[in-house]
Amino acid sequence: REVLSDKEGKSQWVSLQDISPNLILATVAAEDSRFYEHWGIDTRAILRATLQNIRARKVISGASTLTQQVIKSIHHFPRNWFWKFVEIWHALRLEVSLSKGEIIIQYLNRIPYGNQTFGINAASWLYFDKPPSHLSLAEAALLAGLPRGPSIYNPYRYFLRAKKRQEEVLRRMLNKGVVTQEEYRRALEEPLNIIPPQVSFRAPHFSDFILSRIPLKERQNISSIRTTLDFELQKDVETFVKNCVKSLEEWKVTNAAVLIMDNERGEILSFVGSADFFDSHHSGQVSGVTALRQPGSALKPFTYALALEKGMNPATLILDAQIRIRSNGIDYIPRNYDGKFHGLVRLREALACSYNISAIKVLERIGVESLLDRLKKLSFDSLNKGADYYGLGLTLGGGEVTLLELVRAYSTLARSGIFKKEKIFLEINDIQGKAKPLPEDEPVRLFSPQVSYIITDILADNDARIPAFGEGSVLSLPFACTVKTGTSGNFRDNWAIGYTPHYTVGVWVGNFDGKPMRNVSGVSGAGPLFRDIMLLLEKREKRINSNFAIPEGLIETYVCPRSGMLAGSSCPGKIKEIFIKGTEPKKVCNLCS
Ligand SMILES: [Zn+2]
Structure with missing residues (x-):
């Protein structure tokens, strides 16, 4: 363009x-x-x-x-x-x-x-x-x-x-x-x-986004820009988005957005802001990549990452029972997606099944302030209010964020904890045809490789998801791939975000006018689109089939599924679990004997 x-x-x-x-x-x-x-x-x-x-x-x-x-x-x-x-x-x-x-x-x-x-x-x-x-x-x-x-x-x-x-x-x-x-x-x-x-009018939302990144007074001195967008991929993803919205018509879905990032270079490869830029009836010119929306459960992995930093481990038991909390100035009793309480659950299960009450319990322990602080370091600029304002509801998606911010944050986990701001420019030439120097942001470590790996391992764990999502759900892919879904209150927004070692993909499905969708969950709404895109990326590029690199400093051991302690002879079974060295359980299960 x-x-x-x-x-x-x-x-x-x-x-x-x-x-x-x-x-x-x-x-x-x-x-x-x-x-x-x-x-x-x-x-x-x-x-x-x-x-x-x-x-x-x-x-x-x-x-x-x-x-x-x-x-x-x-x-x-x-x-x-x-x-x-x-x-x-x-x-x-x-x-x-x-x-x-x-x-x-x-x-x-x-x-x-x-x-x-x-x-x-x-x-x-x-x-x-x-x-x-x-x-x-x-x-x-x-x-x-x-x-x-x-x-x-x-x-x-x-x-x-x-x-x-x-x-x-x-x-x-x-x-x-x-x-x-x-x-x-x-x-x-x-x-x-x-x-x-x-x-x-190609990749219209991406073009707008690029313009927004160039100061007004510089624009007139630029003759051409080469961007990171992979146009072939972009065209395919645009078609996927259109088809996805069409297939969800009866669920009262009118829009969707997708952002794809190359993890290693932080380059934006595809940027689809809406189903149809020219559909003014459904606000097609609004970009779902940069629009503020409630993320539902999509921030939970960062809550759990902080919990691991504070010494909890994937086998730590968390009580999933009725509680009352205060968020955005309102008292309420959070519910789980399935409407049930699950009693004592292991951290791995709590995150993989996206239980709401466990997430709140964990956030209570680590503090809203420290989560908010880390999210701001992860460049969630939209979360510009204080911890008191969001309260514990922050981990359930009480604040508004953008798809771009979510993709940035997830790609940080994919990069073993190293944050990189997205890259969109490859070359900018001025009117004289001279290439302008492009500023390179310094990468910053925001999570340890061990914490990043454990969260990655949980989000890629198809078995751990089964209690909530069932067997063989659209979320399980035939290669190493993490995914987290989210649904905001009253089915206004639906998300699926995840990564392979090479790509981070963020999908939003919803309506720009805030009208609720009909009962669309991460599995039926954004999930299938996420799946299609990951399969496409895998087909395009063979390297996606590799596994996530396992860092030093982790150990594997067998734990009791009920207590999370070392599995004993009376336990109903044993589960292999990974731990950051030093946080593994030391005692044999005393719950089952
Ligand atoms: Zn036991």
Whole structure:
């Protein structure tokens, strides 16, 4: 996509020889027919408009010359009489300092043509997939007509209006004598091949995201950007997202978003913000990657990671029974997803089955403050309130976060505890064609390799999930892969986030208008999409089949499934469990004997 201007649109500066003469003639005819005769303002037109406006008791409207429109696009003056005169003064000065040709170039490069394009180059590529030097008379007349009302004449939505406007521009050209009767007739009949937006407007949310990362004043000095996006993958994922939303229609799901990161380099490979960017009915332009949503259970792994740091182990027993807590200023009794209480459960089971009450019990022990502190280090910038505000509900998704923040945090676990900010730029070239230096963020260790590994091992444990998710659920994949699901209150958001050694994938399913979905869980909503994407990544790249690297400093031993202590002869069985050296149980089970 051709990008960049100070208005978050697409533009690339072009000069007079890059522009079809048709376009210049059409633009003058459409916007300012006395352009070559006036001195920056069109006194005849102003006089006429003033009389109309005085009668209507309004500020001067209309009658802006191309020169005045250039000034407007630079300065954005308020709309009143005083600033109108300032604008006229600037326009007169511009006429003194620039030639007519230079002024029209300023105009063509700055003016909006709709659909977030600024400047004729971007518009020409967007609507006709060709440079502005190759525009036919018919195409030039269509484009020249758009700046008058880029949304009113939006050719994607209102093609007939845009066509009518084009015909009006052509008629004016004929009346001015800049085209012959024959040229006029042929242009009217020429079919207009407008390129569908999906084709020309690639990875729209990612492009917006990139723009948001470049300071306004730098944008105009950039000629091209090479990004980390893997376009082939992006196209596949876009199709998956569309199909997923379609398949969940009857569950009242209207949107989904996906983010894929390469763990080693931290590069964003795919970024799909919604099912359809152009679906304004379902707020398709909102990006589900950066929108604030409640994460449900998706923050639990970080709660448990801190618990391991504080000396708990995967076999530590946690009581899953009714409790009352206070979160966001409200008292409530948290429930488990299945509505049951599970009594004493091992930490591994509590996390894998995503029991709510156990998570709260653990957070009570480690403290909301320390969890919040770590989440902020993991770059959850959205959690900008105090620990008192979130309370223990923080671990159940009481705060609002973004999919991007979740993917960053999970990829940290995938990297054995090393946090890396996402990378989106590979190369930025300035107008002179010189590559700009790209700042590299220093990686930071936020979890030990041992803690990261144990959490990874639990999240990749298909057996431990069975009590909550059943056997052979969509979450179990035929290779080493972690996954955590989440569902926010009243089924508003549904998540599946996880990683292999090489990729972190985050999936959100929901509605931007906050309408609840119908009973969609992580397994039925985001889960299948997560699965499809992981399988696709595995097919694309053989290296995904490798296992997670096991760090030093861990030991394996057999424990009793009931007590989490060393398995004894009276125990109903024994489970192999991993421990950080020193935190393993030392005593033989005394519960079963
Ligand atoms: Zn026992």
